[in-house]
Amino acid sequence: MAGGGWKLARNRSSVTAQLPLILCTVLAFVIVLLGKAEASIFDTARAKFSDWSAPALTALQGPVVAVQRWASGVSTFFSVYEENLQLREENEALRRWQDVALSLEQRVSRYELLLNAVPDPVLPSITAQVIGQSSRPFVQTMIVNAGIAHNVKKGQAVLDDRGLIGRVYVTGDTTSWIIRLTDLNSRVPVVLRPSNRRGILVGNNSMAPDLHLDSGEAPVEPGDRVYSTADGGLVPPDLPVGILMGEGDNLRVRLFADPDLSDYVQIVDYVAAIDPPPDDEGVPIGVPPATPEDLSATGVDTEAQAIADGVRPQ
Numbered sequence: 001m002a003g004g005g006w007k008l009a010r011n012r013s014s015v016t017a018q019l020p021l022i023l024c025t026v027l028a029f030v031i032v033l034l035g036k037a038e039a040s041i042f043d044t045a046r047a048k049f050s051d052w053s054a055p056a057l058t059a060l061q062g063p064v065v066a067v068q069r070w071a072s073g074v075s076t077f078f079s080v081y082e083e084n085l086q087l088r089e090e091n092e093a094l095r096r097w098q099d100v101a102l103s104l105e106q107r108v109s110r111y112e113l114l115l116n117a118v119p120d121p122v123l124p125s126i127t128a129q130v131i132g133q134s135s136r137p138f139v140q141t142m143i144v145n146a147g148i149a150h151n152v153k154k155g156q157a158v159l160d161d162r163g164l165i166g167r168v169y170v171t172g173d174t175t176s177w178i179i180r181l182t183d184l185n186s187r188v189p190v191v192l193r194p195s196n197r198r199g200i201l202v203g204n205n206s207m208a209p210d211l212h213l214d215s216g217e218a219p220v221e222p223g224d225r226v227y228s229t230a231d232g233g234l235v236p237p238d239l240p241v242g243i244l245m246g247e248g249d250n251l252r253v254r255l256f257a258d259p260d261l262s263d264y265v266q267i268v269d270y271v272a273a274i275d276p277p278p279d280d281e282g283v284p285i286g287v288p289p290a291t292p293e294d295l296s297a298t299g300v301d302t303e304a305q306a307i308a309d310g311v312r313p314q
Contacts, residue, residue, distance in 0.1 A: 047172030050132075050143055123236055125268045126150055130259075131175070138169070139205050140183040142259055146267060147172045155234065157268045163240040163256030164188075164228055165265060176267075180259050181209055181241070189231040190241055190253075192224045198231065201241065201253060211244065211251040220244060226253050236270040 112119065128146035135141070146152050148171050156168045158178050166180040167188070179186055186203035190211070195218040202210045213220070221244070228239040242253040 047147070047170050047175065047177070050175040050177065051147065051172040123268050123270055125266050126152070127264055127266055128152075128176070129264055130262055133260075134177070138179050138183045138185050140180045140203075140259075141169065142166075142178045142180065142262075144176050144178060144265060144267070145174065147174045147176050149173050151269065152176050152267055153269070157228070157235040157239065157270060158265050159239055159268065160257050160262045160265050162258075163242065164235065165257050165259050165262065167235065168267065178265075181255060182207060182259075188235060188241075189229045190226050191229040192220055192226055192244060195220050195224065198229060201226070207258065208245060208252040208254050211253050213251065220251075222246065233271075236268055 128144035131145050132143040158165045166178045168176050169179045170177040183203045184205050188201045190201045191198050197216050197218050199213040224244040226241040228235045230237040242255040245252045
C-alpha cells in the first residue's frame with residue numbers, strides 16, 4: 001500500500017510538472033495560427049506599442065547615437081591628419097564640380113523654357129527622426145516618430161540625404177515601421193544609368209542587395225549608377241540608390257545610404273499619376289462627357305460643340 005501510494009503521488013507530481021509545458025505549447029500553437037490567419041492584428045498591435053513607447057525610444061536614442069559617434073571617433077583618431085588632407089583635396093574637386101553643375105542647371109533651365117517642357121513635380125515630404133531599430137516583423141526594420149497623424153501612409157518611400165533607404169510598412173498614430181532595402185523581403189524596381197536597363201533590387205540582409213536584370217541587351221558595367229523607377233507606382237522615380245558591383249549573373253548594388261548612420265529621414269508622399277486609357281473615340285475611359293454647363297464655364301460655344309459631336313441641338 002505504501003509503495004503504491006508513493007507511485008501514485010509521484011505520477012501526479014510528474015503530471016503537475018508537465019502541465020505548464022503543455023499549456024505553453026498549446027498557447028504557442030494558438031499564437032502561430034492567429035499570426036498566420038490575422039497578420040493585421042499583430043501589425044496593429046505593433047503600431048500601438050511603438051506609439052506608446054515612442055517617448056522612451058526617443059529619449060534612449062540620443063545617448064546611443066552619442067556613444068556610437070564617440071566609438072567611431074576613437075577608432076579614427078590617429079588618422080585624422082591624413083583624412084584632413086584628403087578632405088581638402090575632395091573639397092577642391094567638389095567646388096569645381098559645383099561650378100559645372102550650376103552651369104549645367106542654368107543651361108537645362110533655359111532649354112526647358114525654350115521647349116516649353118513640363119517641369120518635374122515637386123513631391124511633398126516630411127522629415128522624421130529614427131527612434132529605433134527592430135528585427136520584427138522583418139529582419140531589418142527601423143522605427144521613426146511620424147505616423148498617420150503626420151499623413152504618413154503605408155508604402156511611401158523613405159530616404160536620407162544620400163539615397164533611398166526603404167519603404168513604410170506599418171503606420172501607427174505617431175510612429176511608423178520601415179522595411180529597409182537590405183531586408184530579405186524587400187523588392188524595389190530600379191533602373192541603371194547610362195544603359196537604361198531595368199531590374200529588381202532584392203534584399204539579402206547585407207549592405208549590397210542583389211540585382212535581377214530584365215531581359216534587355218544593353219550592356220551594364222561595374223560602376224553604373226542605380227536609381228529608383230516608378231514602375232508599378234511603388235516609389236518615386238530617379239531617387240539615388242547605389243553603385244553596381246559584380247559581373248555576369250552575380251550583380252549586386254552597393255547602397256549610397258546606410259540606415260545605421262541615419263538620424264533623420266525623409267518620407268516622400270508619392271502617387272503615380274497615370275491617366276486612364278482612351279476609348280475608341282479618344283475619350284479617356286471613366287471620364288464623363290462634358291455637359292453644356294461645363295462647356296459654358298470654359299467659354300466654348302455649346303451649339304457648335306454639339307454639332308461637332310454629331311448631335312443636332314433641339
